[in-house]
Amino acid sequence: MPAYDDLMAFQRTTEALGQVAGRTGWDQETVMPRGSAPQRAEEMAALEEVLHARRTDPRLGDWLDEAHAPDAAGDANLRELRRSYHRNLKVPANLASELARVTSLAQGHWASARAAEDTAAFLPVLAEVVRLRREEGAALAVGTNMDAYDALMQDYEPGGNAADMATMFDAMRPRLLAIRERALAAEEAPTLSGHFPQANQMALSREIATAFGYDFTRGRLDLAVHPFSSGSGLDVRITTRVDEDDPFNCIYSAIHEVGHATYEQGVDATHLLTPIGRGVSMGVHESQSRSYENQMGRSEAYCGWLYGRMRDVFGDIGVGSERDFYRAVNAVGSGFIRTEADEVNYNLHIMLRFDLERSLILGEMEVGDLETAWNDRFLSDFGVAVDVPSNGFMQDVHWSVGLMGYFPTYSLGNLFAGCLMAAARRDIPDLDTDLARGDPSAATGWMRKNLQQFGALRPPREAIEHATGEALSAEPLLTYLEAKFGDLYP
Amino acid sequence: MPAYDDLMAFQRTTEALGQVAGRTGWDQETVMPRGSAPQRAEEMAALEEVLHARRTDPRLGDWLDEAHAPDAAGDANLRELRRSYHRNLKVPANLASELARVTSLAQGHWASARAAEDTAAFLPVLAEVVRLRREEGAALAVGTNMDAYDALMQDYEPGGNAADMATMFDAMRPRLLAIRERALAAEEAPTLSGHFPQANQMALSREIATAFGYDFTRGRLDLAVHPFSSGSGLDVRITTRVDEDDPFNCIYSAIHEVGHATYEQGVDATHLLTPIGRGVSMGVHESQSRSYENQMGRSEAYCGWLYGRMRDVFGDIGVGSERDFYRAVNAVGSGFIRTEADEVNYNLHIMLRFDLERSLILGEMEVGDLETAWNDRFLSDFGVAVDVPSNGFMQDVHWSVGLMGYFPTYSLGNLFAGCLMAAARRDIPDLDTDLARGDPSAATGWMRKNLQQFGALRPPREAIEHATGEALSAEPLLTYLEAKFGDLYP
Numbered sequence A, B: 001m002p003a004y005d006d007l008m009a010f011q012r013t014t015e016a017l018g019q020v021a022g023r024t025g026w027d028q029e030t031v032m033p034r035g036s037a038p039q040r041a042e043e044m045a046a047l048e049e050v051l052h053a054r055r056t057d058p059r060l061g062d063w064l065d066e067a068h069a070p071d072a073a074g075d076a077n078l079r080e081l082r083r084s085y086h087r088n089l090k091v092p093a094n095l096a097s098e099l100a101r102v103t104s105l106a107q108g109h110w111a112s113a114r115a116a117e118d119t120a121a122f123l124p125v126l127a128e129v130v131r132l133r134r135e136e137g138a139a140l141a142v143g144t145n146m147d148a149y150d151a152l153m154q155d156y157e158p159g160g161n162a163a164d165m166a167t168m169f170d171a172m173r174p175r176l177l178a179i180r181e182r183a184l185a186a187e188e189a190p191t192l193s194g195h196f197p198q199a200n201q202m203a204l205s206r207e208i209a210t211a212f213g214y215d216f217t218r219g220r221l222d223l224a225v226h227p228f229s230s231g232s233g234l235d236v237r238i239t240t241r242v243d244e245d246d247p248f249n250c251i252y253s254a255i256h257e258v259g260h261a262t263y264e265q266g267v268d269a270t271h272l273l274t275p276i277g278r279g280v281s282m283g284v285h286e287s288q289s290r291s292y293e294n295q296m297g298r299s300e301a302y303c304g305w306l307y308g309r310m311r312d313v314f315g316d317i318g319v320g321s322e323r324d325f326y327r328a329v330n331a332v333g334s335g336f337i338r339t340e341a342d343e344v345n346y347n348l349h350i351m352l353r354f355d356l357e358r359s360l361i362l363g364e365m366e367v368g369d370l371e372t373a374w375n376d377r378f379l380s381d382f383g384v385a386v387d388v389p390s391n392g393f394m395q396d397v398h399w400s401v402g403l404m405g406y407f408p409t410y411s412l413g414n415l416f417a418g419c420l421m422a423a424a425r426r427d428i429p430d431l432d433t434d435l436a437r438g439d440p441s442a443a444t445g446w447m448r449k450n451l452q453q454f455g456a457l458r459p460p461r462e463a464i465e466h467a468t469g470e471a472l473s474a475e476p477l478l479t480y481l482e483a484k485f486g487d488l489y490p
Helices: A003-030 A034-055 A058-066 A072-090 A093-115 A119-141 A148-153 A162-185 A198-211 A247-266 A282-296 A300-314 A322-329 A343-361 A367-382 A408-427 A431-435 A441-450 A460-468 A475-488 B003-030 B034-055 B058-066 B072-090 B093-115 B119-141 B148-153 B162-185 B198-211 B247-266 B282-296 B300-314 B322-329 B343-361 B367-382 B408-427 B431-435 B441-450 B460-468 B475-488
Strands: A221-223 A237-240 B221-223 B237-240
Touching: A003 A034, A003 A058, A003 A072, A003 A237, A003 B003, A003 B034, A034 A072, A034 A093, A034 B003, A058 A072, A072 A119, A093 A119, A119 A148, A119 A343, A119 A367, A148 A162, A148 A343, A162 A343, A162 A408, A162 A475, A198 A221, A198 A237, A198 A247, A198 A300, A237 A247, A247 A282, A247 A300, A247 A441, A282 A408, A282 A441, A282 A460, A300 A322, A300 A431, A343 A367, A343 A408, A343 A475, A408 A441, A408 A460, A408 A475, A431 A441, A441 A460, B003 B034, B003 B058, B003 B072, B003 B237, B034 B072, B034 B093, B058 B072, B072 B119, B093 B119, B119 B148, B119 B343, B119 B367, B148 B162, B148 B343, B162 B343, B162 B408, B162 B475, B198 B221, B198 B237, B198 B247, B198 B300, B237 B247, B247 B282, B247 B300, B247 B441, B282 B408, B282 B441, B282 B460, B300 B322, B300 B431, B343 B367, B343 B408, B343 B475, B408 B441, B408 B460, B408 B475, B431 B441, B441 B460
Parallel strands: A221 A237, B221 B237
Antiparallel strands: none
């Protein structure tokens, strides 16, 4: 067999095992009995051992040297495999396994330290994670012109770099601050009230997920502590969570995860279990979840429909008009928690994390200085003093599991979503009429046709530019936010 | 490190991967979306490829040559590993992965063909499964004095063989027929009537499962088309099914699976993720499910308690006394379905399957002749003509997933259960007093102490003889059945 075919046959098994590992993670978060945890840790380690051995198998190097791709999809498969193979070769095996061991333990330490507001218990653990990730970043940077932070970022956003991020953030910051200033000076938005039974929230979330194009014959919706989407191809599962006093938590988490999941479900079937048979980057993934959740789900047109539907399901919900419901959905506040932030504040949270984690990885700051740096920056950016670490630097799991370089992809996703939805609205003039009927299918169909079906065929930025036919720019996102929140907070 | 320690470290990872494969099977039967089946087949094949490579890794041969066991558990681990290693070496890797792929798909074909009563759709699939299992049986028989059927049986019942089975069946058949003849000539047993809501059936099943010793912190109870128990060690899951007109289906399936699951949960924790850290054979496994379901769950004492509890839960259930309830639970009929058969007819169903599947594997019969052979035999053995394939040869999933050689272990399990419960009753004179209070814990504790805790420390027959202190015999089972049904049908 030609080297390319041997390579792809070998890789298909690896991809299938990767899907099993992902689903084992899904099981752990949704249905696993609590007493199974110690055995599950050994099962996950066993799967990781097998996957690591396959991803660094010396035959991959030979095949990659000799392989000739039969077509453009083949070129893209080789591009993805080369990047992953050379990446994994650069990280010494003992560093990789030390990272796996330390980060898996650190997550538990983070959870209990956060619950106890115990900074002192968390810092030594975080210092160890930072030390190992600095080392990994340095190893990955060898032979490139990247610094350690940019090298780490490649795992989440191939082609991304901190300089571009900083330029993007510099362009966004003053305009976001101007919107926020006006919003915080204005009358407070209305809030929902009432009781929202779990069964009704889940039934409504299923109805909405289906309308947004989620295919339940190849997926399922369950409850988990933290909402997530898991899997590629023919088995892509999502979770949400329920607060019986706040239905938005469940519904908007579901729409968000449907954005991720339909990206995976939308990839052309010919790419199943190949390296390009999945979303191309975290940023492009987030462009889908943000387009679905925010640009469509929180639009005035869709909120008009959702208001009526929620009154059908829940009765009186404490707000008296479509407009007030729309204002409630898009209330701009000044909370501590990133995951609860509105569209305006969200990117300001990310800028804070981006600057701090980059300083940590580049050795410009030590872990011991992190809490003070966070609190100073939060006061200066948000005008509020952090009260407890769980509202401050200990709020996210990300750093404890070593995900430095990941945060900026959330803002990149918002930026991509701005470009994509501007193009979708250009091509679908009646989109708001559809959304006002609760029907996002024209836009989700547009996403599938112009972006989702290609999986990782094109690198992230190219994928967005191919879909929109325009050069990448922060302008569509900012124009959208200024128009939307200028109307909401005139 | 000494060879034994190297071997056990390597094997621990294999055992952990085996647990993942088992749970992937659980997922497929309980929560997997329908449209995921084609990808799941590739995932199962990938796991099977990895497991097969590990189970035939040449290093195993070297370690097994050099290893010295530190204790009796170590001896047993080496015994199990040698059997599995030499078995797996005989099966070519491509045959193993082909079997995994084909049987995973065949299960879906079986389910839809059975639902549609579509023999023609099922036969080509079954023919492929039979072809592959014949090939596997032939490969396994090389270098032994076994035929292909006995060779396949070793996977389920090490040390078992068709000749012993035939002897056992010959001893049982006339005495079972005599019981049945008297029962069918007698007055018909009463039947339950009423509506039995799913939620109440599941709640009662959970209550009963807990009383029978099932640990929900290391397991869970879900719905599936075909009830089963899955997993070893710290994650052992069971399923049942619900018919809202017939609560016995759910409750007795649950008790049955609890028998299997408590065997796995009861193995001493020091054997976790080692070759002996699980039930030793399907026959011994079935001894537990049959002891729990039939010998305890359908005893007159336990039925007395269950009658009262069911009236608490469901109100009027259409029978007016403990004795009538006991008669309803143990009604001897002449139904088509093995899994619904009473204790007398059950073994006659197994005899039919044993003869037919042995003929299929030995090439004495082809798949195209199976339906006629089944129907002829059923008419002759049970006096009833099969009406539709789902009441005939398509009723069980077993053959579609290639489990030829498995059926006889069900009858062996009944025989083992007869021996075990005779010994348990000898050691616990007040057992019926406990059961009449709904408390089987003295007997389940006896099983844990005398059998379950040892896992696969001893070979099947030795394990039973060690637990009972008596030589293995069909006599306790037959004596028990004659006494019980002699009283029910005097």
